[in-house]
Amino acid sequence: AFRPARADDGQLAFLGLGESLVAGMNDGVRMAPGFSSSEQDKTALRQVATFAAKRGIPLEIHAYTDDSADAILTIFEQVAQQYDLRPLRWSIAHLNTGSPQTLERMRKLGLAYTVQMGPYFEGLAIRDANPPGATDNSPPVRLALDKGLVVAGGTDSTRIGIAGVWHAIEYHITGIASGGSVRKPASERLTRLEALALYTRHAAWLAFAEQHRGQLSVGKQADLAVLNQPFMTMPEDRIDTIRAVLTLVDGRIVHESPDLNARQ
Numbered sequence: 568a569f570r571p572a573r574a575d576d577g578q579l580a581f582l583g584l585g586e587s588l589v590a591g592m593n594d595g596v597r598m599a600p601g602f603s604s605s606e607q608d609k610t611a612l613r614q615v616a617t618f619a620a621k622r623g624i625p626l627e628i629h630a631y632t633d634d635s636a637d638a639i640l641t642i643f644e645q646v647a648q649q650y651d652l653r654p655l656r657w658s659i660a661h662l663n664t665g666s667p668q669t670l671e672r673m674r675k676l677g678l679a680y681t682v683q684m685g686p687y688f689e690g691l692a693i694r695d696a697n698p699p700g701a702t703d704n705s706p707p708v709r710l711a712l713d714k715g716l717v718v719a720g721g722t723d724s725t726r727i728g729i730a731g732v733w734h735a736i737e738y739h740i741t742g743i744a745s746g747g748s749v750r751k752p753a754s755e756r757l758t759r760l761e762a763l764a765l766y767t768r769h770a771a772w773l774a775f776a777e778q779h780r781g782q783l784s785v786g787k788q789a790d791l792a793v794l795n796q797p798f799m800t801m802p803e804d805r806i807d808t809i810r811a812v813l814t815l816v817d818g819r820i821v822h823e824s825p826d827l828n829a830r831q
Contacts (some may be wrong), residue, residue: 572624573775577788577817580774585627586660588615592628594635596727598689599696600664602634613642619657620650625775626657627681633664640672653677656773658719661685663693665707670714679717679773682706682765684728684735690744702749708739708765709755719773720765736762737806759799789818795826 574581587593591608619626630636636659643652658679662669663686673680686693686705694702704710711718722728722735729735738744739762742751757765771781780788793813798806814822 572622575774575776577779580776582627582774583625584615584619586629588612588626588628592635592639594629594631596685596689597631597635598663598692600632600634602632602638604638609638609642612639613645616642616646617649620646620652620655623655625655627660628658629661630659630665631661631663631685633662633666633669636662636665636669640669640676643676643678644672647676651677656717656775658773660721662707663689663705664697664701665711667707667710667714670707670711670716673711674714674716679719679769680708680711681719681721681773682708683721683723684738685723686744687735687738688727688745690749694749702744703752704755705751707755708757712757712761717769717772718765719770720762731807732766733809734807736766737803739765740803740806743804759803763798789815791815793827795824 570581572581572583589608589612591604592612594602616626618624628639630639639659643657646652653676656679657676658681659673660681661683662680670680686702690702690705693705708718720732720735720739722730722732724730739757740759742753742756744750768777768781771777771779778787780790783791792811792815795810795812796805796808798809810824811822812824812827813820
């Protein structure tokens with residue numbers, strides 16, 4: 568079956584190309600610096616990126632390390648000399664050891680950043696494979712937001728993370744990796760509203776759907792959840808225990824907890 572590069576029925580959105588576009592440009596789950604790719608692979612990625620840019624196709628690409636992102640951005644900067652990438656909402660995923668210089672290059676190109684849960688599970692590995700202080704801003708969400716990048720949140724689901732978003736949201740707020748192995752300094756953590764925005768308003772923007780969803784406001788779809796605990800005031804280290812007792816999508820009930828009926 569054929570689908571256009573952008574297809575969104577309000578339930579499932581298809582957003583062009585990604586996440587591994589050229590195998591040799593993908594650094595996998597590498598923790599340490601030193602990733603490099605061949606000239607042949609760089610040429611192949613340039614061809615793919617040019618194909619997408621010429622046709623206005625959205626694109627997301629994987630980069631665990633700053634070295635990988637550096638190589639990718641060099642190619643994107645070449646493509647941007649011919650095509651304006653800003654309207655395309657391209658993004659780099661993961662970027663666990665992304666540097667301020669990399670984020671600034673992304674900002675100038677109009678790229679977004681999609682953050683996943685890798686560092687929550689891999690904090691110790693990132694710490695041991697990189698210079699001291701690397702885990703202070705891994706992933707560099709605070710820095711990206713402060714630079715004005717759109718940061719959309721994911722979990723990496725069953726690939727490496729947890730399907731539910733509340734554990735990921737808690738991680739951005741507390742900065743505590745699995746088992747308390749590492750913790751970000753307070754200056755690198757997010758507020759509750761900032762963390763929530765990654766998975767709502769910013770994610771909707773990345774899907775070209777900000778006019779329809781992502782916020783509770785007049786004229787947008789009635790997508791909402793009634794929670795079993797108060798997100799804004801509960802202990803931050805318990806946020807992962809939040810569950811929805813009622814979920815509406817476009818005004819229709821799609822989930823109703825037995826607990827809700829028991830309280831009526």
